[in-house]
Amino acid sequence: MTPSAATLAPFIDGSYGVTVVFLIGIGVLTFARYRRSVRRLAAVETMRRGGKETTA
Amino acid sequence: MNETILTAVPLGKTGSWLHYAANPGRFLRLVRPILPWAAAFSIALTLTGLIWGFAFAPADWEQGTAARIMYVHVPAAWVAMAGYAALATCSFFSIIWRHPLADLAAEEIGPVGAGFTAVCLVSGSLWGKPMWGAYWVWDARLTSVLVLFFLYLGHIALIRAFDNPAHGHRAAAILALVGAVNLPIIVFSVQWWNTLHQGNTISFSGNSKIYITMLYPLLIASVGFYCCFLTLVCARMSAAIMERRARNLLLAAAERAS
Numbered sequence: 001m002t003p004s005a006a007t008l009a010p011f012i013d014g015s016y017g018v019t020v021v022f023l024i025g026i027g028v029l030t031f032a033r034y035r036r037s038v039r040r041l042a043a044v045e046t047m048r049r050g051g052k053e054t055t056a
Numbered sequence: 057m058n059e060t061i062l063t064a065v066p067l068g069k070t071g072s073w074l075h076y077a078a079n080p081g082r083f084l085r086l087v088r089p090i091l092p093w094a095a096a097f098s099i100a101l102t103l104t105g106l107i108w109g110f111a112f113a114p115a116d117w118e119q120g121t122a123a124r125i126m127y128v129h130v131p132a133a134w135v136a137m138a139g140y141a142a143l144a145t146c147s148f149f150s151i152i153w154r155h156p157l158a159d160l161a162a163e164e165i166g167p168v169g170a171g172f173t174a175v176c177l178v179s180g181s182l183w184g185k186p187m188w189g190a191y192w193v194w195d196a197r198l199t200s201v202l203v204l205f206f207l208y209l210g211h212i213a214l215i216r217a218f219d220n221p222a223h224g225h226r227a228a229a230i231l232a233l234v235g236a237v238n239l240p241i242i243v244f245s246v247q248w249w250n251t252l253h254q255g256n257t258i259s260f261s262g263n264s265k266i267y268i269t270m271l272y273p274l275l276i277a278s279v280g281f282y283c284c285f286l287t288l289v290c291a292r293m294s295a296a297i298m299e300r301r302a303r304n305l306l307l308a309a310a311e312r313a314s
Contacts, residue, residue: 003186005115008122011186015179016110019128022175023102026168026288027095034091034291037298044302048309 078155080297087290094290098283105131105277113273125183127273131281132176133201137239139169139285140204143211144236147229157293159225162232163215164292168285170208177205188252196245197253200238207235 076082109127116123143165149158180198181191192198215228246255258264264271 003120003122005121008120008186011182012110012121012124015125015128015182016106018178018182019132019175020106022171023284026171027284030288030291030295034295037295037302041298041302041305044305048305 078153078157080157080160080300083157084294084297087294091287091291091294094283094287098280098287100280101276102280102284105273105275105280108273109277114267114269116270119187122183122186123270125179126270127277129176129179129183130274131278132172132179134278135281135285136169136173136176136201136204137242138282139165139172140207140232140236141239142289143169143208143232144239147232150225150229151233159229160293160296161289162211162225162229164289164296166208166212166215166228168288168292170205170212172281172285173201173205173208177201193252195252196249197242197251200242200245203238204235204242207231207238211235 105127109124113124113127115121143162146155146158146162146165149155150162177198180201184193184198185191211228211232214231215224218224218227245251246253257266258271258274266274
């Protein structure tokens with residue numbers, strides 16, 4: 001006998017919820033890390049260029 | 057015979073493409089402009105597949121609407137296995153050719169692959185409860201996927217367990233290669249043993265048991281998940297390369313100053 005849609009709804013919603021939360025979570029974390037590393041590298045390169053100019 | 061082969065394939069060119077691809081700076085130049093487009097494409101494809109599967113795909117004649125869980129469970133399982141295959145391939149390149157990008161890729165594939173495996177296990181568990189009456193059974197397919205999850209966790213832990221990163225990469229690469237034996241066990245577990253988990257529904261030899269209106273959203277969600285995985289791994293690799301470069305520049309500056 002096929003279970004009713006109302007009985008199944010929490011399981012379906014739960015599995016989609018877990019997936020969406022995971023995808024959004026890992027996406028946001030990866031994007032934040034990527035942006036942080038871009039900014040950090042840019043800052044370090046600026047500092048290095050500044051240092052060279054000062055030394056010169 | 058051997059002389060003919062040696063003449064046809066010059067030895068110097070055997071791994072030339074490998075050395076070309078081993079340059080982190082070249083990887084960064086290649087990947088960074090593509091990343092925003094890859095991310096947009098992955099999000100669009102995944103959203104289409106998930107919305108189609110959740111709201112518009114037909115219910116199964118036997119399982120009813122519970123079959124909608126398939127559109128998240130199956131793509132996550134495929135990506136989890138493909139991710140581990142990629143991890144094992146990177147480990148092979150790392151052990152044989154000491155490919156610097158292979159180590160980096162293996163390090164970044166681990167957490168993403170473990171996440172997709174966790175999604176596969178949780179969604180499978182939520183599918184199992186209404187269909188089998190239990191969230192978990194020690195079935196060959198479920199157990200082998202749980203072992204895959206532990207292999208991912210072991211790889212993540214081992215790669216960071218040594219003071220010398222090179223030792224960590226080497227130990228984790230050996231674990232990844234040994235663990236690759238689990239992949240055929242996962243795929244064929246439903247044929248080798250009597251399992252509660254259903255057999256393979258989709259076959260590339262043309263004997264698929266899925267109706268076309270269910271196959272389309274499943275394929276779109278799967279391609280979306282694969283693209284998400286690739287985009288995430290490439291973004292994490294790019295971030296790791298930039299982090300290392302920034303650290304090296306700072307170290308060099310500190311050495312000059314001292």
